[in-house]
Amino acid sequence: MAGLHKSDIKNPVLNWIDTRMPVFTMMEKEYGSFPTPKNFNYFWNFGALAMVTLAIMIVTGIFLAMNYTPNTEMAFDSVQRIMRDVNYGWLIRYVHQNGASMFFIVVYVHIFRGLYYGSYKAPRELLWIIGVALLLAMMATAFMGYVLPWGQMSYWGATVITNLFSAIPLVGTDIVQWLWGGFSVSNPTLNRFFSLHYLMPFVIVGLVFLHVVALHITGSNNPLGIDVKSPQDTLPFHPYYTVKDSVGLCVFLAIFAAIVFFAPNMLGDPNNFIPANPLQTPADIVPEWYFLPFYAILRSVPNKLGGVAMMFGSIAVLFVLPWLDTSRVRSARFRPIYRPLVFVLVAAVVVLGMVGAHRPEGIWVVLGRVATTYYFLHFLVILPALGILEKPLPLPESISNPVLPRRGGGGGPLPGGVPAAPMEKP
Template identity: 75%
Template sequence: MSIGLHKSDFKNPVVRWIDSRMPIFTMMQKEYGTFPTPRNFNYFWNFGALAMVNLVIMIATGIFLAMNYTPHTSMAFDSVERIMRDVNYGWLLRYVHANGASMFFIVVYIHIWRGMFYGSYKAPRELLWILGVVIFLLMMATAFMGYVLPWGQMSFWGATVITNLFSAFPVVGEHIVTLLWGGFSVDNPTLNRFFSLHYLLPFVIVGVVFLHIAALHITGSNNPLGIDPKGPQDTIPFHPYYTAKDSVGIVVYLMVFAVLVFFAPNYLGHPDNYIPANPLVTPAHIVPEWYFLPFYAILRAVPDKLGGVLMMFGAIAVLFVLPWLDGSPVRSMRFRPLARIAFFLWTIAFGVLLWAGGKPAEGTYVLIARLATVYYFAYFLVILPLLGRLERPLPLPESIATPVLRGGGPLPAGAANSPMEKA
C-alpha cells in the first residue's frame, strides 16, 4: 500500500479501495458498529433513531412537494389542491409530509421526556442537551412556516397572529414584524420568505443533528440507571444488538404512521385550512397546530401581551439552563422518589396546557392554563433546585451489569451483588 493511504481491514475490494482513500466505512464501523453502549437500554432509547428516520422522510417528501408548489398568494392554495388531485401520488406525498410533522413532534416530545426523566442533561452531557433544544427550536420554526404554506384560513391567520407577537417588544418589535412580513401585512413577500426558510431549515437541522450525534459519541449515552459504565461487562457493541432493537421500533413506528396517513390523514389538522385564505374573514377560533398548543396556552394565560410573549419563549429557554437548575448528583429519577413525583406532576401540567391551548381563552380554561403555567415554571425554577439540595436519593447499583444479570429485581438481604461474587 502506498504511503499516506489509510490501511483498511474490509475484505470487499471496492469497499477497501474507497475506505483506504476516504475512511468513511471505518468511521461508520467505529461509530455505529463496535461503539460501546450501555447494555440496559430500554425502548425509550429508540426515539432518537425514530427522529432521524422522520427527518429523512420529511426532507424527501418536502423536496418532491416543492417541485409542484407555487409560493404565491393567488396560486398557493390551488397548487396544493393540484398536488392532491392531479400529481401522481401527490396526495400520498402531502399526507405523509403533513402527518410527518405531527409524528416528528410526538417522537421528539417523548425523546425530551426520556432525557428529563433519566437525567440525560446532567454532566458531562450538558452540550448534548443544549444542541437537542436547538434542534427543537429549529423544528418549531420549520413547522410554523410550513403550516403557512397551504395558504388556507388557519395558515393566514395563524401567521398574522404569531408574527404580530413580536410587536410586543419595545423599540425593535415593529421592525422585526416588518422584516418577517416583507411589508406592512401578511402577503406575498411573507409567503415567499416562509417558503424559502421552510425549505432551508431542515438542512440546518441535519447539520445540528450531526453535532448532536458527535457530542453523544464523545460523552457516551446515558442509560436508565443513570450511572457510568464501570468496564466491559457494562457495555455491548451498538451493532447488532441495538440496530436490531431500533429496527423493531422503526417497524412499529412506520405501522402507526401508515395507519394515520391512510385511515385518518386529517385527524390532526384543522378543517378551516381547507378554506382559501381571506384577510376579510377572521375565523371564530384561531389556533396553531396541536404541537404548539402548550406554549400557546402559556401565551394566553398571561394578561399582558409582552409578559405572555416572554413567558412563552421562557418556557423553552428554561430548557437550556436545566442542567444547572437540577443540582442533584443522581441522574435517573428511578432513584429519586420525590423528584419522580414532581416530574410526573409536571408531565400532567404539560398535558393540561396542551388541552387548554386548544380551548377558547375565556372563563375556566384561562384559570386552568394559569395554574398549569405556574407549576410548569415552578418545577424548573423552584422544585428541582430545592430537591437537589434536600432530597435523599435511593442507593445506586455498583454497576450496570449488576441489576441486568439478576433480572432487574431487588437484591435480597445479604445477597452478593453479582454472579462473580457468588462464585
C-alpha cells in the first residue's frame, strides 16, 4: 500500500505496527545491526550500566514518592514509615538510596574511560558536552534527593550548599532566598526540592536520549582511538555487545545487591538518622561521598567567592576539554607522557575526596591545595602543552591490524608490545 513503510518483521502484529510507525525497524538499526568497533573492552559496558541504573532510580523513586510527605513536620517520619510499614518499603528505599552511589560510581568510571581513550576529541565534542551536562543534572538531582529524608545532615547540608550562592556579588542573597522560598531552609524549600527531584530524572532521560543520538551519529570511539576504516573493523551491536553488556550487568547487579542486603548504610551518614534540628549544628557537615572532591576544592580557597568559583570551575573546565587537549592522538595507549598523567589526575581526585571528608586543618589543608592545583594544571596547562611537547607512538593502520592475526602465521603486534597469537593452520 502506498505511503506505508516496508517492514521485514515476520510477526503480523509487530509488522502492522512497524509499517505505520517503524519503531522496531529503528531499534533493529540502532541496537541490532548497528556497526561497532570490534575491539571494545569492558570499560565500554559502563554506558549501558548507567542507563540501567537510571531506570532503577526512576522506578524506585516513583514508588517512594507515593508514600513520602514533603513537609518539614512529617518528612522524617514518612521515611521511617516507608522503612517499617510499607510492604517492601525498606527494599525500595535501600535500592534508591544506594542506587545514587552506584550511579555516580558508574558515571565516574565512564568519564575516566572518556579521558583515558580521548573520547572527547573530534568529532565527538558535542557528545562529551552533553555528557558533562548529564553529570551536572545528576549532581543537582542527587543533592535535592539527599535533602528529602530531613535528617540532620540533610538539613545542614542544604543550608551550607545553598548559602554558597550568597558569595555572588549583588544578586547572591536574592538567589539564596529564592532557592529557600523564604529566609531560611524550611517547608517551602523542602517542597521545591521534592518537586525538582521528581522532575529532574526525566530531564536526565532527555539528555541521555540526546547523548545516544550524538553517539550514533558520530559512532563509538575504541581503545585504539583510531577511526573505523573498513567493515571488517566492526561487529553488529547484537549479539556481540548485548552479550558482553549482559555479563557486566550481572556483575554490577551482584555487587549492588550485596550492598543493599548486607551493608545498606555503609555509604550513609549516621547524623541523617537524627531528625533535622535547626538549633543544633552537627560537629562536621559533610556531603555525600560523590561530592567530596568538589567540596574539598571549595574549602581549599580561603576566599568564599574564590572557592565557589573554583568549585564550579572544576566542572566548567570539562566543557571545554576537547579544545584544551591539543594532541591529535586520542588514546592514552599511544601517548607515553599523557598516560601516567591520567592516573596522577585520578590520584589527585581521590586525595580531594579524602580531604573533603576531614576537617580543613593540618595536613589536609596542604593536601587539598596541592591536589586542587594539580587538577587545574592538568587541564589548563599540561594538556595544551603536551600537544606540542609529546611525541606519540605510531598508530596502527586499522583496528583489524592489532586484533586479527596476519595471513601466513604471524600476528601483528598489540599495543604495549604483546604479540598477537599466530593463526592456526587448518
